Amino acid sequence: MVRVTRGNLASTLTVAGQFQPYQQVDLHAKVSGYIRHINVDIGDRVYAGQVIATLEVPELNAQLAGAQAEVRHSQSEINRAKSQVAGAKSSHAALHDAYMRLAQAAQQRPGLIAQQELDDALAKDQNSEASVDVAKAALEATEEQLGVSSADKQRVQALSDYSVVTAPFSGVITKRYADTGSLIQAGTASNTQAMPVVQLAQSDMLRLRMPVPEADVPYIEDGGTVQVKVQATGKDFTGKVIRFARALDPTTRTMITEVDVANPTLELSPGMYAEAIISLQQRKSVLTLPIQAVVQGDSQSYVLALDSSNHVQKKIVTLGVQGADKVEITSGLTEGQLVIVSAQANYQVGQPVSPKFESVSMPSEVGGK
Structure with missing residues (x-):
């Protein structure tokens, strides 16, 4: 009761x-290549940014070398175009001064300078001025080409950097899918055949x-x-x-x-x-x-x-x-x-x-x- x-x-x-x-993730490579080094195994604790594996991608190295050479070539072309601009400006200055002297003399003493000679000097002055504009345009085109070459180099460099697989966060390696020499396909799309390198899990917080x-x-x-x-x-x-x-x-x-x-x-x-x-x-x-x-x-x-x-x-x-x-x-x-x-x-x-x-x-x- x-x-x-x-x-x-x-x-x-x-x-x-x-x-x-x-959080847990399978780490894929963004470029295709053979694993040259894999630095971790299951149970290893890793930190954010640590290198997990390095891929060998020879063709990508060749592309990077070519892109770097193209950048150097564009820089050389810019230097040459700058020299042409400087030469065109110097020539234009000399021809412009010559025309101005003839025109001043003809003004002070009419009939002293033949009109044909004044016309020729003016034509040379104007032609040299146009040459300066042409040289400047060529310089701008070369600088734009350098921008294109630099962008291509950055693209290839970024792909080259992707040959190094790093940990996005600190955690523990819970699975290892590949060994040294394994061929890894690029994991840039939802491709079930693209084999990951390892599985990483954040286990210090569950x-x-x-x-x-x-x-x-x-x-x-x-x-x-x-x-x-x-x-x-x-x-x-x-x-x-x-x-x-x-x-x-x-x-x-x-x-x-x-x-x-x-x-x-x-x-x-x-x-x-x-x-x-x-x-x-x-x-x-x-x-x-x-x-x-x-x-x-x-x-x-x-x-x-x-x-x-x-x-x-x-x-x-x-x-x-x-x-x-x-x-x-x-x-x-x-x-x-x-x-x-x-x-x-x-x-x-x-x-x-x-x-x-x-x-x-x-x-x-x-x-x-």
Whole structure:
């Protein structure tokens, strides 16, 4: 026999979760070639930017040498074009000065200089000026060609740099697909035949993924408390809900929920299972009863309570949040009422009983009179 009491209650959900790497990727080469060196093996810890493998791509080296030579050729052409511009400017200056002197003399002493000679000097002056413009245009074209050559060199250089495969983030090598001498195809497209070099996983931070049933999805929220027990290591810790999918898997009718778990010593391994207890609903100062005191009928729940004269009565109750060992009573009972905890089938409505209080954790039957 127990009394209806007020207390705080929290419902929980116990699910099996699995640890996943925080991020994981298969590393491909962006150019085709043979592996000259592979510097890592499974289980190796690597850091961001570390060289994983180096490819041998002879034709790419030849292309890079050709692109570099084209850049040097363009630079030489620019120097030659600059010299031509300088020569054209000097020639134009000399011819322009000669024409100006003749024109000044003809103006001061009309008839001294023949008109034909003035016309020839003017034509040479204008022609030399046009030569300067031509030389400048040739210089601009050569500079543009240098830009084209430099861009091509950068393209080939970038491809050459791709012959060195580096780690995009710090982590652990979990798979090695190739060895020295293996031919690696360029992984520039979704090509299933392109073999990756290694698989890299970030394991110093793990994601604990838990499937939450559809009925409990409305109670999942960011920052929710999660008690985690890892049976493989015997460790327990408390985490918080960091993210959830906000969509149900149509096959399992569950929603993936994640907790981030720091793993600096790599004590936990991806693929391990853990028992997760997720806190769902929190209720404060509500009417509660032990779960075993509630009888589930065909369409409703009820309890066997005692009236003021200690006779058994059947009380229809409405249930709220259900905790590990207690349940919330939202209607049907009042605080302090006496309720039979167990063996309800031994009692009849209207039967007088002698109340005997027992521990809630170990309820005993109440004998009738």
